[in-house]
Amino acid sequence: MKILAINGSPRKDGNTAVLLNRVLDTLKAKGFETELVQLCGEQIRGCRACGICKKLQNKKCVYAQDIFNEIFSKMLDADAIVVGSPTYFANMTSEIKAILDRAGIVNRANGGLLKGKVGAAVVAQRRAGADFTWLSMNTMFLMSGMFVPGASYMNIGFGSDKGAVAEDAEAMRTMDDLAENIAILLNALNKAK
Numbered sequence: 581m582k583i584l585a586i587n588g589s590p591r592k593d594g595n596t597a598v599l600l601n602r603v604l605d606t607l608k609a610k611g612f613e614t615e616l617v618q619l620c621g622e623q624i625r626g627c628r629a630c631g632i633c634k635k636l637q638n639k640k641c642v643y644a645q646d647i648f649n650e651i652f653s654k655m656l657d658a659d660a661i662v663v664g665s666p667t668y669f670a671n672m673t674s675e676i677k678a679i680l681d682r683a684g685i686v687n688r689a690n691g692g693l694l695k696g697k698v699g700a701a702v703v704a705q706r707r708a709g710a711d712f713t714w715l716s717m718n719t720m721f722l723m724s725g726m727f728v729p730g731a732s733y734m735n736i737g738f739g740s741d742k743g744a745v746a747e748d749a750e751a752m753r754t755m756d757d758l759a760e761n762i763a764i765l766l767n768a769l770n771k772a773k
């Protein structure tokens with residue numbers, strides 16, 4: 581089974597990447613196939629509300645001048661999707677918001693392509709706002725018939741400088757617990773199929 585992680589931070593290999601890699605490392609050790617995609621500040625536009633995805637129903641967004649369709653196709657291939665973002669003024673980055681909005685709409689336009697997959701969100705913050713960011717990121721999963729596992733706390737970590745979040749021991753434990761629950765849920769869903 582495949583796990584796709586998407587890092588919405590413009591900062592490559594920063595705190596969000598540390599959190600995501602911690603989750604992926606545990607899942608990889610359990611035999612899952614893992615991939616991390618880092619958006620690195622790539623220009624990704626938001627949903628234009630044109631409705632063409634609903635007319636074409638080809639599992640794609642008609643706006644093909646950015647990397648959205650490439651990422652969405654990876655989302656469709658994955659059994660679990662873990663999205664990560666740093667907190668930007670108490671919310672996710674514009675890049676990951678653009679991906680989640682368009683993924684949510686193309687999913688709906690095509691009769692629920694994400695339904696039954698596992699979804700989780702992780703968030704890095706310097707001081708405050710990650711809890712709202714985390715809830716906000718989970719919304720698209722919860723509205724798309726996806727299964728969202730819990731961990732031992734909110735999936736958030738503290739850190740400002742690149743990599744500092746690795747010193748947040750509770751965050752690291754939370755990522756391990758999240759990975760454990762993703763594995764349990766995926767195995768149970770696979771059995772139920």
Ligand SMILES: Cc1cc2nc3c(=O)[nH]c(=O)nc-3n(C[C@H](O)[C@H](O)[C@H](O)COP(=O)(O)O)c2cc1C
Binds near residue numbers: 669708
């Ligand atoms: C534009 C901008 C807005 C930010 N807003 C917040 C905020 O509201 N709350 C907070 O705790 N940290 C805020 N931060 C700090 C980042 O969330 C924090 O440094 C995070 O660890 C960066 O993760 P990264 O290394 O994955 O990019 C902000 C940073 C930037 C650049």
